[in-house]
Amino acid sequence: MNVFEAVKQSVTTRQAAELYGIRVNRAGKTNCPFHNDRTPSMKVDKRFHCFGCGADGDVIDFTAQLYGLDAKSAAEKLAADFQIPYAHHKRKELVKKPVKKKSEEQMYRELETWCFKVLSDYFHLLRYWERAYAPKPEDETWHPLFVEALQKKDHIEYLLDVLLYDSIGERAALIEDYGKEVMKLERRLSESGTGAERKIEDAGREPALPSHRGSQRTSGSER
Ligand SMILES: [Zn+2]
Structure with a gap:
């Protein structure tokens, strides 16, 4: 997910305005910082x-105008101020790489790295949503992103733990079970793409996953 998408998905203008010291009334209105405004017109x-x-x-746009920044710098400022994780990759660099024939082991390792990265991006986002959208006493309903954080955080953390600490057999089984879910998740998290879609396509052509679970570790295949 690029910085623009990550920021827009995670922060409202109201949250940014309040963080930057602009008082917003209960009706969601404020004195406009961009013209000489005597009544709350914004x-x-x-x-x-x-x-x-x-x-x-x-x-x-709001942050750019407020601080006189271009859109990219404004998005980066928001990401920093709200601690929003985002991918720094550029698609072009990944696409340019020459396509070599990869060994089964190499493809599996890439698949695992990709799974871990998507899950970990999502996990950070959930943790952010849990803080940013925590209900206040006056809220009648919970924000859907807060609910999602509550529902998914433990499960995603469990999956990350498996990928970090379990045997290759367990990890391969997890990827077999959750690969499709991770793909959907990545599509949701990223519009710019990180090249991982290609990896999973490549992997789908050949039997990329060890077909026998709990297989012996092969040399150099580990993290
Ligand atoms: Zn105005």
Whole structure:
């Protein structure tokens, strides 16, 4: 997931405005910071819109205008200030690599690394959502991302533990069982892509997973 997507998915304009010291009233309105505003003319929620001067946009536009930054720097500032994880990869670099014929073992190792990376990105996002969307006493309903964090965090942590500490047999079994789920997760997390889709396609063509569970470790195949 690139920095723009990660930020937009995780932070509302209202949260950013409040973090940057702009007071938002209960109706979600504030004095517009972009024109000389005597009454609260700006509505801030996921996006913002000023009924006085017409300023309008998403959380990245808001931060860019507030600090005089370009969109990329504004997104990076938000990611840093809200501790939002995002992928730094660029698709082009990954696509350019020459395609060599890979050994079964090599493909498996890549598959495992990819699984771990997607799950760990998701886990960090869940932890962030759990903090950022924790219900306040006045909230009548829980934010869906907070609910998702509660529901999924322990399970994802368990999967990461397996990938980190269990034998290759256990890990291969996990990837066989959860590979499709991880693919869906990656699609959701990333619009820019990290090249991992290709890996799993490559892996699907040949029997990439050790067919016999609990097989002996082969030399150099480990983390
Ligand atoms: Zn305005």
